[in-house]
Amino acid sequence: MNTRAFYSWGRIAPVFAHAIQAVWRDVLPAIEGERLAYGLGRSYGDSCLLGGGTMIETRGLDRLISFDSETGLLVAEAGLSLDALLRFSVPRGWFLPVTPGTRHVTLGGAIANDIHGKNHHRAGTFGRHVKRLTLHRSDGRVLELSPEENSPLFAATIGGLGLTGVISVVALQLVPIQTAFIDAELIPFTSLPEFMALSAESEGGYEHTVSWIDCAAGQQHAGRGIFIRGNHSPGEARERMPHQAPKLSVPVDFPEFCLNRHTVGAFNTLYYHRLGGSRKSVRQHYSPFFHPLDAVNGWSRIYGKRGFYQYQCVVPFDGGLEAMTEMLRRIAASGQASFLAVLKTFGNLPSPGLLSFPRPGITLALDFANRGESTLALFRELDAIVRSSHGAWYPAKDARMSPQDFRASYPALDRFLPHVDPAFTSDFWKRMTA
Amino acid sequence: MSAPEFNAVLIGATSAIATETARAMVAEKPCRLLLIGRDPAKLEAVAQDLRVRGATVEIQSADFLDPATDWKGMLQSFAVGRALDCVLVAHGELSDQSACLTEGQAFARSIAVNFTSAAFIASVAAEILATQGHGTLGVIGSVAGDRGRQSIFLYGSAKAGLDTFLEGLRHFHAGKPGVKIVTIKPGLIDTPMTADVKKGPLCTSAKKAGQLVWQAMHKGKPVAYIPGWWRWILLVIRLVPRAIFYRTRL
Numbered sequence: 090m091n092t093r094a095f096y097s098w099g100r101i102a103p104v105f106a107h108a109i110q111a112v113w114r115d116v117l118p119a120i121e122g123e124r125l126a127y128g129l130g131r132s133y134g135d136s137c138l139l140g141g142g143t144m145i146e147t148r149g150l151d152r153l154i155s156f157d158s159e160t161g162l163l164v165a166e167a168g169l170s171l172d173a174l175l176r177f178s179v180p181r182g183w184f185l186p187v188t189p190g191t192r193h194v195t196l197g198g199a200i201a202n203d204i205h206g207k208n209h210h211r212a213g214t215f216g217r218h219v220k221r222l223t224l225h226r227s228d229g230r231v232l233e234l235s236p237e238e239n240s241p242l243f244a245a246t247i248g249g250l251g252l253t254g255v256i257s258v259v260a261l262q263l264v265p266i267q268t269a270f271i272d273a274e275l276i277p278f279t280s281l282p283e284f285m286a287l288s289a290e291s292e293g294g295y296e297h298t299v300s301w302i303d304c305a306a307g308q309q310h311a312g313r314g315i316f317i318r319g320n321h322s323p324g325e326a327r328e329r330m331p332h333q334a335p336k337l338s339v340p341v342d343f344p345e346f347c348l349n350r351h352t353v354g355a356f357n358t359l360y361y362h363r364l365g366g367s368r369k370s371v372r373q374h375y376s377p378f379f380h381p382l383d384a385v386n387g388w389s390r391i392y393g394k395r396g397f398y399q400y401q402c403v404v405p406f407d408g409g410l411e412a413m414t415e416m417l418r419r420i421a422a423s424g425q426a427s428f429l430a431v432l433k434t435f436g437n438l439p440s441p442g443l444l445s446f447p448r449p450g451i452t453l454a455l456d457f458a459n460r461g462e463s464t465l466a467l468f469r470e471l472d473a474i475v476r477s478s479h480g481a482w483y484p485a486k487d488a489r490m491s492p493q494d495f496r497a498s499y500p501a502l503d504r505f506l507p508h509v510d511p512a513f514t515s516d517f518w519k520r521m522t523a
Numbered sequence: 524m525s526a527p528e529f530n531a532v533l534i535g536a537t538s539a540i541a542t543e544t545a546r547a548m549v550a551e552k553p554c555r556l557l558l559i560g561r562d563p564a565k566l567e568a569v570a571q572d573l574r575v576r577g578a579t580v581e582i583q584s585a586d587f588l589d590p591a592t593d594w595k596g597m598l599q600s601f602a603v604g605r606a607l608d609c610v611l612v613a614h615g616e617l618s619d620q621s622a623c624l625t626e627g628q629a630f631a632r633s634i635a636v637n638f639t640s641a642a643f644i645a646s647v648a649a650e651i652l653a654t655q656g657h658g659t660l661g662v663i664g665s666v667a668g669d670r671g672r673q674s675i676f677l678y679g680s681a682k683a684g685l686d687t688f689l690e691g692l693r694h695f696h697a698g699k700p701g702v703k704i705v706t707i708k709p710g711l712i713d714t715p716m717t718a719d720v721k722k723g724p725l726c727t728s729a730k731k732a733g734q735l736v737w738q739a740m741h742k743g744k745p746v747a748y749i750p751g752w753w754r755w756i757l758l759v760i761r762l763v764p765r766a767i768f769y770r771t772r773l
Contacts, residue, residue, distance in 0.1 A: 149729075
């Protein structure tokens with residue numbers, strides 16, 4: 090068996106683990122000891138890693154099984170990437186019901202993290218659109234799960250961080266589109282209350298909403314950003330061209346001096362002012378709208394050899410504006426902010442998943458280059474704010490939350506625990522249950 | 524009236540490179556495919572994927588080690604009433620070299636899979652294409668066949684033999700301009716076959732390799748490295764003097 094280094098997307102702490110490929114859905118490899126499925130490694134922290142154990146690589150488990158062109162129900166193996174799925178479905182007039190900010194995740198990973206997208210207020214999480222899945226347990230049982238069949242285990246597996254077994258097959262309900270384009274509108278805002286008003290105003294008429302926020306802006310510009318909203322664009326079937334493979338890539342780690350408060354501040358200022366202070370409407374392909382960073386292969390290497398953290402939390406609407414304002418103030422003051430800061434409101438559509446992250450409120454997600462203790466100290470300040478407003482943290486993005494905060498974030502944890510497969514674990518899970 | 528279908532046979536069809544080549548084909552045009560391999564369940568999984576993508580697909584399981592396997596019959600019965608446009612011979616096995624070097628059965632099996640059966644199927648397929656005066660035969664060789672290297676010379680010598688065989692086969696059929704025989708030499712490709720081989724920055728995904736194989740068959744040049752830059756790496760490897768070469772761990 091091959092032992093090799095495995096990375097998560099933040100690249101902070103690669104681990105060594107046995108690698109074994111799952112290639113055929115009916116005969117998953119026999120494994121001894123601790124194990125975890127590994128798809129494309131796009132979780133940011135340690136939830137997709139298991140140092141010293143066996144990583145079951147699923148990227149070869151990527152076959153289509155059936156597609157109903159009348160109803161849009163796609164059945165496929167769980168290692169299929171959303172990238173490959175869209176290449177197949179878009180020319181046929183169907184799209185993902187929920188897409189995250191990257192296409193480079195597998196169906197299994199999308200379920201294990203119950204991912205969300207810009208349409209959370211209208212469509213909820215990915216797990217709501219999973220009609221059925223096949224789960225392989227370490228005792229050899231192969232179970233069919235759905236909201237109707239084995240529903241408690243289904244609920245544990247949606248957002249279950251891969252801890253309930255290996256997902257081999259997924260039935261996903263796609264949504265119809267007329268073209269591959271989005272009618273998008275970009276609206277600059279100068280404060281968080283303005284952002285909240287735009288969110289509230291857009292929820293009815295827009296399928297997709299998200300904001301970029303300038304976390305490096307000093308006091309006088311704090312809370313400025315760009316609100317982005319859009320709908321799938323009507324048109325002719327010949328406009329259903331899928332995305333292209335990226336032409337750019339970052340083949341090596343950038344030196345650390347490239348990203349600092351001056352370069353990031355300059356980037357953010359330019360980015361904000363590209364609209365010239367006024368609204369702009371564009372008709373753009375889904376790729377730059379949903380997956381702008383996929384245009385550059387391996388972009389996370391711009392953060393250098395030490396890697397980066399992503400911090401994503403959600404705070405309830407009640408008191409959320411104040412909490413978010415205070416967090417932005419602390420981040421700006423720290424001088425550690427990065428350019429990839431995203432702000433969005435979650436709606437109230439419930440997920441079937443017991444450990445699902447999205448819940449009604451405001452979510453903030455942003456990257457921080459790993460500067461060691463000073464970065465972690467900032468996170469402790471932010472944690473205190475999230476804690477006092479009864480917010481939650483997202484395991485898929487996390488490399489450092491405390492077990493207490495995890496427990497507080499996921500009140501259904503006790504109902505989840507009985508469904509954990511005893512042979513499955515992850516570095517994240519060990520950290521949370523230590 | 525729909526466009527005429529492209530008729531292709533893939534042998535060793537459950538290999539990652541063959542599967543991805545088939546996907547590239549199917550993404551481009553309407554195809555009718557025959558997938559030949561050892562395991563019917565795996566063939567069916569690959570066939571189903573290609574059917575969902577729009578192809579008409581048949582499967583056929585076969586024993587690659589049995590000299591009596593009727594390859595000619597399989598190809599001909601698929602080609603009844605239509606021209607065979609393309610045959611890809613893609614099966615192979617990367618066995619544990621150190622075990623093979625001391626164990627005669629394993630040694631013989633490695634040569635039988637990687638050379639004997641591949642060369643025989645290629646000659647049968649070439650004959651059929653030559654008779655109809657049209658079609659492309661692609662055979663997966665390897666960069667490992669370009670120079671004997673301590674890490675991989677058993678597999679490498681079988682692929683080198685295949686390389687020489689195909690060059691001869693091309694010569695033999697040189698008078699038929701409609702027939703193309705392409706030796707495909709992949710470098711390090713990320714597939715289940717190479718799961719235990721250390722990967723570096725030179726590694727190529729199976730998906731990319733499949734697209735390049737399909738392009739190479741299109742072009743029909745006699746020898747195609749996958750990706751093309753392996754040609755230059757292997758040129759260097761072949762030119763390194765022995766005194767230096769033997770000090771490397773290649």
